[in-house]
Amino acid sequence: xxxxxxxxxxxxxxALIAYLTVGYPSVEATLEMVPLIASSGCDLVELGIPFSDxxxxxxxxxxxxxxxxxxxxxxxxCLEVAQKLSAEVGIPLVFMTYFNPVHRYGLDAFCRDCxxxxxxxxxxxxxxxEEGAELEEISRSHGIDLIYLLAPTSTDERxxxxxxxxxxxxxxxxxxxxxxxxxxxxxxxxxxxxTVRKRARQPLCVGFxxxxxDLARRAAKVADGVIVGSRLIQxxxxxxPAPKVRSFIESLRSALQIQSMxxxxxx
Amino acid sequence: MTENxxxxxxxxxxxxxxxxxGKFVPETLMPALSELELVYTQACADPNFxxxxxxxxxxYIGRPTPLYHAQKLSQKLxxxxxxLKREDLAHTGAHKINNTLGQGLLxxxxxxxxxIAETGAGQHGVAVATVCAxxxxxxxxxxxxxxxxxxxLNVFRMKLLGAEVRSVSSGSRTLKDAINESIRxxxxxxxxxxxxxxxxxxxxxxxxxxxxxQSIIGKETREQLIEAHGRLPxxxxxxxxxxxxxxxxxxxxxxxxxxxxxxxxxxxxxxxKGEHAAPLVAGDPGVLxxxxxxxLQDEHGQVRDTRSxxxxxxxxxxxxxxxxxxxxGRISYVAVTDDQALEGFKLLATTEGIxxxxxxxxxxxxxxxxxxxxxxxxxxxxNLSGRGDKDISIAAEVLGMSL
Numbered sequence: 220x221x222x223x224x225x226x227x228x229x230x231x232x233x234a235l236i237a238y239l240t241v242g243y244p245s246v247e248a249t250l251e252m253v254p255l256i257a258s259s260g261c262d263l264v265e266l267g268i269p270f271s272d273x274x275x276x277x278x279x280x281x282x283x284x285x286x287x288x289x290x291x292x293x294x295x296x297c298l299e300v301a302q303k304l305s306a307e308v309g310i311p312l313v314f315m316t317y318f319n320p321v322h323r324y325g326l327d328a329f330c331r332d333c334x335x336x337x338x339x340x341x342x343x344x345x346x347x348x349e350e351g352a353e354l355e356e357i358s359r360s361h362g363i364d365l366i367y368l369l370a371p372t373s374t375d376e377r378x379x380x381x382x383x384x385x386x387x388x389x390x391x392x393x394x395x396x397x398x399x400x401x402x403x404x405x406x407x408x409x410x411x412x413x414t415v416r417k418r419a420r421q422p423l424c425v426g427f428x429x430x431x432x433d434l435a436r437r438a439a440k441v442a443d444g445v446i447v448g449s450r451l452i453q454x455x456x457x458x459x460p461a462p463k464v465r466s467f468i469e470s471l472r473s474a475l476q477i478q479s480m481x482x483x484x485x486x
Numbered sequence: 487m488t489e490n491x492x493x494x495x496x497x498x499x500x501x502x503x504x505x506x507x508g509k510f511v512p513e514t515l516m517p518a519l520s521e522l523e524l525v526y527t528q529a530c531a532d533p534n535f536x537x538x539x540x541x542x543x544x545x546y547i548g549r550p551t552p553l554y555h556a557q558k559l560s561q562k563l564x565x566x567x568x569x570l571k572r573e574d575l576a577h578t579g580a581h582k583i584n585n586t587l588g589q590g591l592l593x594x595x596x597x598x599x600x601x602i603a604e605t606g607a608g609q610h611g612v613a614v615a616t617v618c619a620x621x622x623x624x625x626x627x628x629x630x631x632x633x634x635x636x637x638x639l640n641v642f643r644m645k646l647l648g649a650e651v652r653s654v655s656s657g658s659r660t661l662k663d664a665i666n667e668s669i670r671x672x673x674x675x676x677x678x679x680x681x682x683x684x685x686x687x688x689x690x691x692x693x694x695x696x697x698x699x700q701s702i703i704g705k706e707t708r709e710q711l712i713e714a715h716g717r718l719p720x721x722x723x724x725x726x727x728x729x730x731x732x733x734x735x736x737x738x739x740x741x742x743x744x745x746x747x748x749x750x751x752x753x754x755x756x757x758x759k760g761e762h763a764a765p766l767v768a769g770d771p772g773v774l775x776x777x778x779x780x781x782l783q784d785e786h787g788q789v790r791d792t793r794s795x796x797x798x799x800x801x802x803x804x805x806x807x808x809x810x811x812x813x814x815g816r817i818s819y820v821a822v823t824d825d826q827a828l829e830g831f832k833l834l835a836t837t838e839g840i841x842x843x844x845x846x847x848x849x850x851x852x853x854x855x856x857x858x859x860x861x862x863x864x865x866x867x868x869n870l871s872g873r874g875d876k877d878i879s880i881a882a883e884v885l886g887m888s889l
């Protein structure tokens with residue numbers, strides 16, 4: 220199992236994180252795309268286990284989840300996919316899913332099987348720290364990080380709570396809204412990230428709405444990593460997606476590298 | 487009931503009802519839930535708030551609603567005396583208005599002038615649109631595409647009241663998906679918007695707040711019973727979708743072990759066929775829409791599609807407090823099929839001249855089955871949570887009548 224914290228260890232390096240829904244448009248596509256993304260400069264991949272009611276997601280990931288479920292994608296199948304991928308790619312893999320499939324699988328069985336499949340972390344967007352104590356403890360015992368989220372609406376008190384309990388990194392939701400590609404990021408992003416920075420020692424990764432190299436660079440100016448999801452899924456829906464996915468990930472990687480160099484000089 | 491249950495406060499500080507309830511929502515919404523809880527706590531302690539609420543209950547909703555002794559129905563069934571709590575006579579034609587009025591006043595206190603809501607049967611949507619018109623608030627109602635078709639009268643009413651009705655075409659295109667869309671809107675506009683949730687479901691503090699505003703039904707029932715009959719009832723029957731009318735009437739009697747409480751879920755085409763909406767009778771615990779509760783789900787934890795002739799019951803989840811009382815045994819839950827509900831619908835129309843909504847028609851049917859087993863000196867209350875005008879076209883189609 221690759222450790223999440225290692226991807227933030229290289230000085231000045233900005234982490235690039237990609238999200239894919241397992242089984243969309245097919246399991247074969249997931250098995251093909253993750254190694255391609257990894258070899259194009261991505262540091263960590265979030266594998267989405269589809270859920271019937273993805274209430275934090277916009278239309279792109281809703282559609283992907285719906286189709287993946289129609290194809291028969293189950294948590295068991297996602298674990299099999301993860302096992303194959305973790306043996307093949309050298310970067311950490313985390314699962315992103317809603318709480319009910321995990322609850323149904325059984326928290327302990329799920330974390331055990333995640334560990335066996337080489338999964339390094341879990342992101343559960345409908346599980347705030349108030350409800351997360353049990354999964355936190357169980358995932359920890361299996362060597363898996365439970366990554367919590369913060370949003371622009373989070374109060375100082377909540378930032379302190381998440382800073383105390385998130386493992387691996389903190390997922391900063393860039394905007395008040397659901398997932399989905401956007402043309403701009405909110406004005407307040409910089410101040411949001413620096414507010415969290417004052418209270419948290421974990422690496423901070425920004426996601427939601429990041430759809431271009433420009434937006435990635437702007438987020439990376441203040442954050443330790445950026446997360447792309449919906450835009451990537453849109454590319455998978457195009458004809459002959461592999462070269463497009465590769466060039467998209469490479470463009471993000473080089474934008475982040477330029478940003479690291481600029482930040483390095485400024486320092 | 488154990489001593490512990492008698493004295494225990496539900497929910498606890500974290501919004502849990504035993505193992506159920508809680509706040510399973512995206513981080514973005516957590517501060518808004520805390521704000522709502524705080525504003526509600528302050529309102530609870532403010533006599534002016536309740537004065538205003540009670541005055542509007544009386545003058546605007548028309549409360550108290552009558553407790554009507556359905557003598558002809560009772561005679562026909564040859565058993566318990568059946569009393570109908572006439573929530574169908576409340577303004578807008580259902581109990582939903584009790585909660586929308588209360589939450590509308592809370593939204594004013596929070597300074598949030600945009601209201602969003604989900605609706606299944608359209609009764610909650612109409613009640614929200616009504617209160618928003620009266621309080622001068624902007625209103626957007628999310629409604630499943632399928633429900634828009636089968637409840638067109640209520641869609642028209644909402645539009646007439648100035649609300650924007652947004653059609654939801656994702657998933658099963660019913661209540662569950664309307665709630666998903668409402669939550670997505672709320673995540674996006676949380677700073678300016680109050681989500682006026684219509685049942686005792688969702689994250690804490692909603693199940694508590696909705697229960698408290700709906701508990702006026704049970705409080706009135708209790709007073710009316712004492713006045714007319716000098717005693718508490720033997721049994722209360724109410725339909726359960728999310729469960730707000732049921733919790734509303736049951737709440738004042740939870741600590742009265744002599745009063746049997748029965749919740750009636752939607753059996754759809756029958757429990758054996760798997761096409762129903764009866765999570766308490768045939769589901770198991772899971773997490774949907776922000777709370778842990780009984781849920782209809784497959785073996786992988788995916789939420790199942792539901793089926794009921796009554797759009798207001800067509801929901802795979804249920805309020806966490808109901809889940810708690812199912813486990814403790816304080817409330818019994820049964821399921822009534824579509825066909826049986828239609829029998830209840832016709833029975834009440836022909837014997838008492840009251841056309842119930844298809845939702846409480848489920849409760850009427852179950853009452854008609856158990857009343858004959860009870861003595862004529864027994865008192866049974868049925869919560870008639872809404873009137874049936876909205877359902878005329880569904881009923882006509884199923885009964886093979888033309889309008």
